[in-house]
Amino acid sequence: MRTHTLFACCLTLSTALASLAVQAASSILIWPINPLIEADRQKSAALWLENRGQEPVDLQVRVLAWEQDEFEDRLTPQKQVVGSPPMATLQPGKRQLVRLVTLEPPSAGTLRTYRVLVDEVLPPQPRPSQLGVQFQMRYSVPLFVVGPGAYLDDGAREAPGQGQPLAPELRYRVIEGSDGAFLYLRNLGPAPARLSQVALSRDSGKQPLAEGLLGYVLPGAQMRWPLPAGVRSGRVQARINESRQAQTLAAE
Structure with a gap:
């Protein structure tokens, strides 16, 4: 980059297994860290963003298809799930609800995997308090969407009713x-x-x-x-x- 912006390493929020919310160095709090959509029970999931800092923060929300190939994560654009709103400005101390909405649910008994990326959008002109080196943070949250007739068996929750349990092997x-x-x-x-x-x-x-x-x-x-x-x-x-x-x- 020609600017003095440093892109911070991707901060994967799901690494904090013991907490329901995670706060990064930029004072953005995001929860839950493991959103789930099961077609038999809901068509969307809630993702909350909160600004714990002292300055307004502009954020962009994207939902990308998540696959793994050659021992690497692959993220690609898709149109099956969207985040609404896709852009938000959080004032200090304020929260924003982002609704993760399924437009095309998976077929019956199957599951799709996504990553929700929340990127900070740096202002064209740094604010007075932001002069010097700036960090553009990226937050990555896993999202799983389950099709009709099934539910995610995560090893702890009780079966939510009838349906096929989906579990790893x-x-x-x-x-x-x-x-x-x-x-x-x-x-x-x-x-x-x-x-x-x-x-x-x-x-x-x-x-x-x-x-x-x-x-x-x-x-x-x-x-x-x-x-x-x-x-x-x-x-x-x-x-x-x-x-x-x-x-x-x-x-x-």
């Missing part, structure tokens, strides 16, 4: 190559898996890989993460979605 393997050893996780189920408190369990004890969030594996996708030096094998244990305890995953 994970398989793991450890592969060592010239660039080190990697943990590969494949999701064979119809629902996304959010992994936290991941560890390799061996007879000699546990080797933690992630105390908090490790990442997501979307339905039908495969992701990988590097293992610490010297770690080559073990049984993988992880907390999946909202389950209260870690579970041992099945090996491929």
Whole structure:
């Protein structure tokens, strides 16, 4: 960029698994961090934005299709879900409700995955209090939309009634190559898996890989993460979605 603006790294709000709202350095509070739309129960979900800072903030809201390919997240434009309003100016201390609305629900018994991106829009002329280096923050919140006749089984909630439960089904393997050893996780189920408190369990004890969030594996996708030096094998244990305890995953 020709300006002195620094683009901050993407701040994924879902990393704060223990809280219902997250506040970043720019004083924007966003909640909930895991919005869900189930076609049998609602056509939209609420996302709240709050300005905890001392200056007005201009925000842009976009909903992008979220896929995973070649061990990377892929975000692409789509027209199935929209955020309303798409633009908002938050005065200090004020809140804004953004409604995430489904225009084209998924087919029966299926689930779609999205990312809601909330970008700060910097003013053309910096305000007096913003002279110097400016940070343009981006917030990324996962959004899952479930089609008719199904519900998301996150490992904790009670079944909301009749319907097919959608849950992840994970398989793991450890592969060592010239660039080190990697943990590969494949999701064979119809629902996304959010992994936290991941560890390799061996007879000699546990080797933690992630105390908090490790990442997501979307339905039908495969992701990988590097293992610490010297770690080559073990049984993988992880907390999946909202389950209260870690579970041992099945090996491929």
